[in-house]
Amino acid sequence: MSDLIRLSNLTVTYERHPAVHHISGGFAAGSLTAIAGPNGAGKSTLLKAIVGELRPAEGSIDRGALARNDFGYLPQAADINRRFPISVADTVMLGAWKNAGAFGQFSRKDAERAREALGIVGLSGFENRHIGSLSAGQFQRVLFARLLLQDARVILLDEPFTAIDQRTTRDLLDLVLRWNREGRTVIAVLHDFEQVRAHFPETLLIARELVGWGQTQAVMSAANLIKARAMAERWDEAAEECLAEGEQDDGSLAKREPAE
Numbered sequence: 001m002s003d004l005i006r007l008s009n010l011t012v013t014y015e016r017h018p019a020v021h022h023i024s025g026g027f028a029a030g031s032l033t034a035i036a037g038p039n040g041a042g043k044s045t046l047l048k049a050i051v052g053e054l055r056p057a058e059g060s061i062d063r064g065a066l067a068r069n070d071f072g073y074l075p076q077a078a079d080i081n082r083r084f085p086i087s088v089a090d091t092v093m094l095g096a097w098k099n100a101g102a103f104g105q106f107s108r109k110d111a112e113r114a115r116e117a118l119g120i121v122g123l124s125g126f127e128n129r130h131i132g133s134l135s136a137g138q139f140q141r142v143l144f145a146r147l148l149l150q151d152a153r154v155i156l157l158d159e160p161f162t163a164i165d166q167r168t169t170r171d172l173l174d175l176v177l178r179w180n181r182e183g184r185t186v187i188a189v190l191h192d193f194e195q196v197r198a199h200f201p202e203t204l205l206i207a208r209e210l211v212g213w214g215q216t217q218a219v220m221s222a223a224n225l226i227k228a229r230a231m232a233e234r235w236d237e238a239a240e241e242c243l244a245e246g247e248q249d250d251g252s253l254a255k256r257e258p259a260e
């Protein structure tokens with residue numbers, strides 16, 4: 001399998017403070033990868049950079065021939081405003097925006113596909129409900145229905161199973177595995193290591209810097225997990241700035257010894 005997306009020395013910063021530092025490697029076409037790491041390790045930042053929401057401060061992301069609408073991105077639930085007055089059906093239809101006409105109108109076929117997608121995620125009959133009236137699990141099902149409609153080649157999920165019930169988790173995990181069987185490249189930020197080991201063949205383990213990237217069994221070793229935790233604990237939030245190439249460096253992060 002060749003790489004569909006390649007990261008080269010990728011650094012992403014917030015006001016020059018690096019959140020993700022010097023990451024290199026590739027996501028193979030059709031791969032199923034978990035992004036794991038301690039809290040604040042830069043997992044969401046990495047996902048946002050891959051989808052193009054954040055620009056690299058240093059290094060690059062090669063997306064080959066992929067276009068923006070080849071990516072289906074599900075942000076963390078906390079980042080999504082559910083008070084917006086919109087129905088379940090309209091929320092799902094937003095997944096078909098690339099098919100919408102010049103004035104944003106959707107075809108009858110898209111409406112039919114939205115109904116089908118809601119059926120697949122177990123929410124037939126919920127079309128006219130306001131999204132604010134749904135449980136967390138039901139809302140996550142709606143967002144997965146929207147991804148179904150989007151029909152993207154690359155699917156990026158940020159903590160898709162956080163704060164939802166077991167039944168919903170099982171159903172939505174089945175969908176993720178199905179997407180991957182269909183040949184889609186799936187990248188998911190996950191905190192449940194058992195789930196990662198059971199279902200995700202590849203893992204990218206990060207603690208601001210790369211700890212490991214490759215087969216899950218090897219990457220999620222006890223030694224790597226201890227190393228990731230130690231690296232995250234050592235990270236000095238306030239002191240470091242990521243200097244652009246050519247700027248004077250007074251002993252930057254890139255020169256730190258990796259934690260053992």
Ligand SMILES: Nc1ncnc2c1ncn2[C@@H]1O[C@H](COP(=O)(O)OP(=O)(O)OP(=O)(O)O)[C@@H](O)[C@H]1O
Pocket residue numbers: 014019037038039040041042043044045046
């Ligand atoms: N918009 C922002 N502005 C400034 N700093 C940010 C912003 N978003 C994230 N950060 C910081 O970047 C670092 C990495 O955050 P990120 O959310 O990517 O980590 P994470 O691994 O996804 O964390 P978690 O597991 O807690 O969701 C953290 O120190 C965080 O505080």
